Amino acid sequence: MTSLSALPQHKARAGIQSVEVGFALLEVLSQAHGPLMLRDLAAAAAMSAAKAHRYLVSFQRLGLVVQDPTTARYELGPATLRLGLATLSRLDVVKMARERLPTFLQASGHTLALAVWGNHGPTIVHWQESARAPSVNLRLGDVMPLLSSATGRCFLAFGPRGGRADRSAPLLEAELSLARKQGRSDVPTSAALVRAMVHETQERGYGWVRNVLLPGMSGVCAPVFDANGQMALGVLSMGVTASFDIDLQAQRLLAMTRQLSADLGGSHT
Incomplete structure (x- = not known):
């Protein structure tokens, strides 16, 4: 039987790891000086291009990311602006x-x-x-x-x-x-x-x-x-x-x- 003293004192709350991983792409875009190609965005977020692309597809559906059809570069979308303005208004x-x-x-x-x-x-x-x-x-x-x-x-x-x-x-x-x-x-x-x-x-x-x-x-x-x-x-x-x-x-x-x-x-x- 495990003693009470052996149990962890603070248990981390469960979360959704994929959300945390995907956020790295948004973080990179927020710090970039302009739109990024998929390969550069993926490299900066330390993930493969294929994996990054799957996240970006979902982010585009949510309006968090947009892709320029001419250059194929990715940029933050209108949903991030709305979230940012809402946050600032509450500060x-x-x-x-x-x-x-x-x-x-x-x-x-x-x-x-x-x-x-x-x-x-x-x-x-x-x-x-x-x-x-x-x-x-x-x-x-x-x-x-x-x-x-x-x-x-x-x-x-x-x-x-x-x-x-x-x-x-x-x-x-x-x-x-x-x-x-x-x-x-x-x-x-x-x-x-x-x-x-x-x-x-x-x-x-x-x-x-x-x-x-x-x-x-x-x-x-x-x-x-x-x-x-x-x-x-x-x-x-x-x-x-x-x-x-x-x-x-x-x-x-x-x-x-x-x-x-x-x-x-x-x-x-």
Whole structure:
């Protein structure tokens, strides 16, 4: 008799292996730069051409794959587009990011926040403070300035053009006017300096400030892009300047936001 201790603790759920095998063909097509010949598609999926052809016949019937009658090359079909759009429509980028913050918080040790573009500019929608960091006087719903915050600089550099950019114009002009009146030297005070700041932010791939918005505090904000190439979210990391390594925090943050973008069907350019 087999003892209880000899039984496997976790039994894998039964599935249909042929479905899993056939999916390799769809995966290859999704990563290809264009339609593929049968032999190339089969080789990339590590199966014989005859075996691949049988799967492709079924996939064509389902609309998952189409074949060009002229070139005989295979490409993803309309059913895959419908599935992809349905998946994207159900994605909640804020929820996805919130679920990943605890792991990132443990690795970074600094306070984190999520921001989206609201009616009045970049708006904090989630805040997660590090136990090791000092309390910061920011609240949910706070609108971050475009010129003096890492979040604002990130949205200014990567935010979508068109309607959102039009709404940012009066906000930017008001901040420029105030900065000139105050004689500030730590933020741009002219359109030319704003363009230079935006260019640097785009080159780096993230917005950052050191002792600008809050004395003794530094921050980094990286963008998350959706499938349309639009900035959907900003992820902010901030901490005491003396212990906040901007370059290190930026690289950690970019690894997270790039993965989020990929999961949304977007990418960092």
